[in-house]
Amino acid sequence: MSVVITEPNDHEQHDHDHDHHDHKPSGITRWLYTTNHKDIGTMYLVFALVMFFIGGTMAMVIRLELFQPGMQFVEPHFFNQMTTVHGLIMVFGAVMPAFTGLANWMIPMMIGAPDMALPRMNNWSFWILPFAFLILLLSLFMPGGGPSFGWTFYAPLSTTYSSDSTALFVFSVHIMGISSIMGAINVIVTIWNMRAPGMTWMKMPLFVWTWFITAFLLIMVMPVLAGVVTMVLTDKYFGTSFFDAAGGGDPVLFQHIFWFFGHPEVYIMILPAFGIVSAIIPTFARKKLFGYASMVYATASIAILSFLVWAHHMFTTGMPVFATLFFMYATMLIAVPTGVKVFNWVATMWRGAMTFEVPMMFALAFIVLFTIGGFSGLMLAITPADFQYHDTYFVVAHFHYVLVTGAIFSIVAAVYYWLPKWTGNMYDETLGQWHFWCSLISVNMLFFPMHFVGLAGMPRRIPDYALQFADFNAFISIGGFLFGLSQLIFVWVLIKCARGGVKATDQVWEGAEGLEWEVPSPAPYHTFETPPVIK
Amino acid sequence: MAKTRSIRWSLPTLLLAASANAAAMPLNMTKGVTEISQEVYSLHMLIFWICCVIGAVVFGIMFVSILLHRKSRGVQPAQFHESTKIEILWTAIPVVILIGMAIPASKTLIAMDDTSAADVTVQITGSQWKWHYKYLGSDLEYYSVLATPREQITNRFTKGENYLLEVDRPLVIPTGQKIRFLMTSDDVIHSWWVPAFAIKKDANPGFINEAWTRVDEPGVYRGQCAELCGKDHAYMPVVVVAKSPEDYAAWKLAEETRIAEAKAAEQELLAMNMDMDELMANGERTYIAYCAACHQPNGAGLPGIFPALAGSDLILNDKTAHIDIVLNGKSGTAMQAFGRQLSLKELASVLTYTRNAWGNDTGDAIQAADVYKVQQGEGE
Numbered sequence: 001m002s003v004v005i006t007e008p009n010d011h012e013q014h015d016h017d018h019d020h021h022d023h024k025p026s027g028i029t030r031w032l033y034t035t036n037h038k039d040i041g042t043m044y045l046v047f048a049l050v051m052f053f054i055g056g057t058m059a060m061v062i063r064l065e066l067f068q069p070g071m072q073f074v075e076p077h078f079f080n081q082m083t084t085v086h087g088l089i090m091v092f093g094a095v096m097p098a099f100t101g102l103a104n105w106m107i108p109m110m111i112g113a114p115d116m117a118l119p120r121m122n123n124w125s126f127w128i129l130p131f132a133f134l135i136l137l138l139s140l141f142m143p144g145g146g147p148s149f150g151w152t153f154y155a156p157l158s159t160t161y162s163s164d165s166t167a168l169f170v171f172s173v174h175i176m177g178i179s180s181i182m183g184a185i186n187v188i189v190t191i192w193n194m195r196a197p198g199m200t201w202m203k204m205p206l207f208v209w210t211w212f213i214t215a216f217l218l219i220m221v222m223p224v225l226a227g228v229v230t231m232v233l234t235d236k237y238f239g240t241s242f243f244d245a246a247g248g249g250d251p252v253l254f255q256h257i258f259w260f261f262g263h264p265e266v267y268i269m270i271l272p273a274f275g276i277v278s279a280i281i282p283t284f285a286r287k288k289l290f291g292y293a294s295m296v297y298a299t300a301s302i303a304i305l306s307f308l309v310w311a312h313h314m315f316t317t318g319m320p321v322f323a324t325l326f327f328m329y330a331t332m333l334i335a336v337p338t339g340v341k342v343f344n345w346v347a348t349m350w351r352g353a354m355t356f357e358v359p360m361m362f363a364l365a366f367i368v369l370f371t372i373g374g375f376s377g378l379m380l381a382i383t384p385a386d387f388q389y390h391d392t393y394f395v396v397a398h399f400h401y402v403l404v405t406g407a408i409f410s411i412v413a414a415v416y417y418w419l420p421k422w423t424g425n426m427y428d429e430t431l432g433q434w435h436f437w438c439s440l441i442s443v444n445m446l447f448f449p450m451h452f453v454g455l456a457g458m459p460r461r462i463p464d465y466a467l468q469f470a471d472f473n474a475f476i477s478i479g480g481f482l483f484g485l486s487q488l489i490f491v492w493v494l495i496k497c498a499r500g501g502v503k504a505t506d507q508v509w510e511g512a513e514g515l516e517w518e519v520p521s522p523a524p525y526h527t528f529e530t531p532p533v534i535k
Numbered sequence: 536m537a538k539t540r541s542i543r544w545s546l547p548t549l550l551l552a553a554s555a556n557a558a559a560m561p562l563n564m565t566k567g568v569t570e571i572s573q574e575v576y577s578l579h580m581l582i583f584w585i586c587c588v589i590g591a592v593v594f595g596i597m598f599v600s601i602l603l604h605r606k607s608r609g610v611q612p613a614q615f616h617e618s619t620k621i622e623i624l625w626t627a628i629p630v631v632i633l634i635g636m637a638i639p640a641s642k643t644l645i646a647m648d649d650t651s652a653a654d655v656t657v658q659i660t661g662s663q664w665k666w667h668y669k670y671l672g673s674d675l676e677y678y679s680v681l682a683t684p685r686e687q688i689t690n691r692f693t694k695g696e697n698y699l700l701e702v703d704r705p706l707v708i709p710t711g712q713k714i715r716f717l718m719t720s721d722d723v724i725h726s727w728w729v730p731a732f733a734i735k736k737d738a739n740p741g742f743i744n745e746a747w748t749r750v751d752e753p754g755v756y757r758g759q760c761a762e763l764c765g766k767d768h769a770y771m772p773v774v775v776v777a778k779s780p781e782d783y784a785a786w787k788l789a790e791e792t793r794i795a796e797a798k799a800a801e802q803e804l805l806a807m808n809m810d811m812d813e814l815m816a817n818g819e820r821t822y823i824a825y826c827a828a829c830h831q832p833n834g835a836g837l838p839g840i841f842p843a844l845a846g847s848d849l850i851l852n853d854k855t856a857h858i859d860i861v862l863n864g865k866s867g868t869a870m871q872a873f874g875r876q877l878s879l880k881e882l883a884s885v886l887t888y889t890r891n892a893w894g895n896d897t898g899d900a901i902q903a904a905d906v907y908k909v910q911q912g913e914g915e
Contacts, residue, residue: 070688071690076768077766144838148765149763149765150763157763157764163840165839244741251739251742252739285604286612291622292616318718325644328637333633342593343625349597352600352612355605368594375590382640384574384575387733392761452563459728459768461763464769465769466699
């Protein structure tokens with residue numbers, strides 16, 4: 001995509017004046033009152049990082065207890081709270097806000113807009129999030145403990161048989177949902193209305209495209225999640241029987257509604273990752289993205305198909321065989337557009353001139369490891385085999401490959417990629433490479449053996465297990481601790497880069513193309529107050 | 536099972552202990568012992584190898600590219616970035632592979648669904664945290680509870696070979712016959728899983744699911760509950776023993792006789808008075824096996840989810856209500872109806888125990904007849 005900025009010169013002076021007097025309050029009020037997409041993006045990203053460490057600490061508790069068979073450190077009830085809250089925090093607190101943060105920072109700069117379309121709503125959609133997670137985390141200290149029914153909160157375990165923290169859990173999920181919906185509306189309105197002249201749909205960077213489609217998914221499914229948590233609330237406290245057979249309801253109905261949200265949610269957490277990788281690979285291969293149009297169509301196909309496959313999470317619930325067959329075929333079909341994406345990335349690299357800076361390393365690891373997660377996903381689609389895989393560590397391995405080495409690796413790649421643009425400083429390449437290699441080795445020690453443990457028959461969500469699984473679990477736990485420690489290098493890199501370093505050029509990367517690389521590094525507080533014209 | 540010293544928490548000790556305990560773990564899915572489970576295994580291997588081949592090709596090309604097409608080798612980037620032909624090709628090839636995969640998978644799935652013409656039907660009911668088996672068309676029914684002693688779980692005793700995969704009474708089925716399973720649940724969703732049969736089916740409260748198997752090899756087959764069902768989800772194993780039809784018939788007769796005798800003994804028991812020591816000793820055993828998971832061994836419960844029995848208002852002030860709640864459970868809570876699960880002797884003992892343990896000094900000795908009275912009382 002050839003993007004040329006013809007910034008009108010007579011406005012330059014005005015822009016600079018404006019930058020120096022940009023009316024931002026200082027101290028905490030700057031962050032509380034800000035409507036600036038860059039400030040809000042930064043807050044989302046910092047929040048996501050904090051949540052990543054809180055959720056990660058819970059994972060460490062889980063791995064500690066699973067280090068050995070028998071109960072050593074925590075009680076089973078607390079263990080269940082850890083698995084539940086770990087999942088909720090990583091999905092809603094780490095991955096989703098991190099993507100929203102990247103959207104806030106990058107989408108206006110990528111389409112030549114001065115800010116997000118609805119800046120006050122943008123402020124609000126961020127600032128309700130910390131309260132949602134505060135409520136969720138504090139519920140762990142209630143008598144009876146926090147939510148312990150898994151992040152999927154299947155009824156009736158989450159209704160009749162749950163502790164009273166369920167009310168807080170429901171409230172907190174509502175707030176997260178409102179925040180996501182507002183964020184998604186903002187993304188759609190911004191992309192639809194605020195593209196610079198000449199930035200036609202099929203010139204938009206893929207990160208913008210994937211986020212645009214993701215935002216529609218969010219608007220369609222977050223209300224479904226809100227509906228299902230409300231039904232849980234009324235079943236538990238107000239005597240309704242949506243999920244209780246004794247009152248004419250059906251516990252399996254819960255799973256249908258939940259996964260109607262839950263499956264598109266999976267793609268909400270991976271489509272922006274596709275956008276990031278589609279930005280990074282061409283930059284470091286110094287070659288245009290192969291098959292731009294097919295990438296857009298593949299993303300849209302995945303989004304549409306994601307609404308037709310929800311019941312593949314429910315093959316063991318006893319659906320009629322024809323429904324099962326339908327969901328098996330639809331699920332297998334998703335492999336096609338996903339495959340197209342991977343093939344396009346490889347074709348982009350082919351006969352390029354690659355260099356291997358940290359963002360590229362994480363993007364390459366993403367392609368390989370996400371594809372491994374895709375393969376296990378394809379295996380899980382084969383329903384008869386799914387009866388053996390379902391609810392075992394094979395599934396745990398599968399979704400951690402797509403979420404950790406998929407979504408989170410892409411987020412880390414994005415941070416390394418755009419960090420020089422945000423801070424004006426290059427990050428420490430050596431430390432970054434250390435972070436990459438430590439993460440790569442430990443994450444595979446952590447999640448790869450889980451495939452074998454699952455195939456050998458270890459169910460998920462258990463605090464204690466049969467002796468045959470002991471060696472593998474000890475090894476997995478060591479991988480987990482190492483992966484946790486490796487992320488401290490990341491924090492070190494971030495702090496070091498924020499405090500100084502080699503000054504970054506405007507373009508930062510030799511092969512980088514796009515509007516965000518045309519503005520100075522660090523990006524001024526206000527960019528594109530006069531829209532650029534794209535030829 | 537020798538008693539060992541409590542484990543010390545140093546890393547080397549943990550590592551050593553872990554490896555000393557472990558039996559060899561298979562690295563792949565079990566082939567199982569049924570025709571269906573073999574088919575499932577073949578499907579698993581087929582899709583696995585397909586993934587491996589695709590992976591080898593894609594990653595192979597990618598690594599060749601990484602090796603050859605790097606700037607440090609002084610290459611100039613090519614300019615191509617589009618080819619409709621190639622896009623169509625790599626959309627079409629996966630579709631063909633997937634269709635090839637879908638056909639055998641559909642066949643197996645349809646075969647798994649056919650539960651007709653069964654020789655034996657067993658109703659499986661999950662509850663927190665045990666399985667109940669009922670042989671339809673017979674009086675034979677019983678609970679199957681984890682047999683691993685608590686001391687092994689809390690690391691005070693050395694763990695046995697079948698740690699967490701052993702039960703007091705396994706499900707017994709005849710070999711060579713088609714067995715139909717009907718799954719349901721008394722409380723939350725459980726999932727009955729025996730890898731060797733490739734059966735994993737959810738037990739949904741208020742609904743019945745079906746599955747079937749035909750096992751040709753006599754043997755012991757172990758599995759676990761696969762759906763998160765609350766605190767002790769890890770502690771509800773499934774054990775199935777397949778016996779030859781003759782052995783199965785003999786076993787069934789013996790069980791039916793045992794049940795009939797137990798019923799007769801229960802009637803005799805109504806006339807007898809057990810002494811306090813016997814009641815307390817029996818009661819503690821029953822309490823630990825059936826009640827302690829929720830109400831805790833010290834009777835303190837878990838605040839906010841499972842009420843304390845020590846100092847409980849209901850226990851101290853309303854004997855009939857106490858007997859009633861143990862017999863019939865409390866709807867809308869995790870408290871089950873133990874009248875169905877325990878014998879009158881066990882009920883009397885556990886009631887006596889909870890009325891006199893942990894400072895609940897009511898001094899009451901509950902006899903089988905007292906329990907029987909309340910049981911019959913609500914029948915009127």
